[in-house]
Amino acid sequence: MKLLASLTSPYARKIRVILAEKALPFELVVDSPWEANTRIPELNPLGKVPVLITDEGETFFDSPVIAGYLETLGASPALLPPAGLDAVRVRQTEALADGVTDAAVTALLESRRPDGERSEREIARQKDKIDRGLAELERRLDGRHAFNGSPMQLGDIAVAVALGYLDLRFPDIDWRSRHPGLVPFAERMFARSSLRDTQPPAG
Ligand SMILES: N[C@@H](CCC(=O)N[C@@H](CS)C(=O)NCC(=O)O)C(=O)O
Structure with a gap:
């Protein structure tokens, strides 16, 4: 999976911390939505990072949604209790x-x-x-x-x-x-x- 993120974005950092805690492999693609040549608006119409592209090619944003997706992968530690x-x-x-x-x-x-x-x-x-x-x-x-x-x-x-x-x-x-x-x-x-x-x- 790929994470598009700027290195200063706190929302992207939240996702990078989750990926590290769960030891999930991913490719970090550094992209800033403030730069002229950014690819972010093609992936997220809101033009914001982070954006996650799954191994199946599905795109997820924003950070709470990405966090929810990562939880579905079942890697430990669990960071959300089961629904409820x-x-x-x-x-x-x-x-x-x-x-x-x-x-x-x-x-x-x-x-x-x-x-x-x-x-x-x-x-x-x-x-x-x-x-x-x-x-x-x-x-x-x-x-x-x-x-x-x-x-x-x-x-x-x-x-x-x-x-x-x-x-x-x-x-x-x-x-x-x-x-x-x-x-x-x-x-x-x-x-x-x-x-x-x-x-x-x-x-
Ligand atoms: N609610 C979003 C906020 C994302 C966000 O605002 N990211 C900032 C970077 S820190 C951004 O991409 N801003 C570009 C813009 O607002 O055009 C999330 O949790 O992912």
Whole structure:
């Protein structure tokens, strides 16, 4: 299977972490939807990474759908409980973490707009979402080792990737000081080889 991804995309990183945890072989095709010669819109009409092409030639996006597909391959460890309320709860953690990532991506794009077009108010609005999202994650974690019970699940990976993205793009937010309850969890997750090996390049 092939994964089309940019090396800085947090959503693509989530999928790369899952592939690494499950030791699933894949070909990484680096492609950025922001480049003029990108192939992404041919594969995903929304023009976004990640995109996964299965060995059978089927194409899947976006990252929650790809995560669901990878689960069907049956490789361990399972990162989603079998269908049911427990699976919905893991998906809720993923959605909350992805929402923090969405707000960070939106704030970054806004901050890169030229003078006169940039809205500081919009950046602040997105940063509020980040802060509220992290506060809710901290509350839900409640000092435990993982969000949806042991062992690690998809939601834990999404949270770790969201925090890693804040480190990359918004170190000034200093989430560690504002949400110290997330720090031991993040340190454990960041130490895993799947996260170490998928660290985004600076820039
Ligand atoms: N909900 C999507 C979000 C994907 C996404 O926004 N990817 C960004 C890269 S970090 C992208 O490709 N942006 C290009 C664009 O918005 O045109 C997912 O989870 O896969």
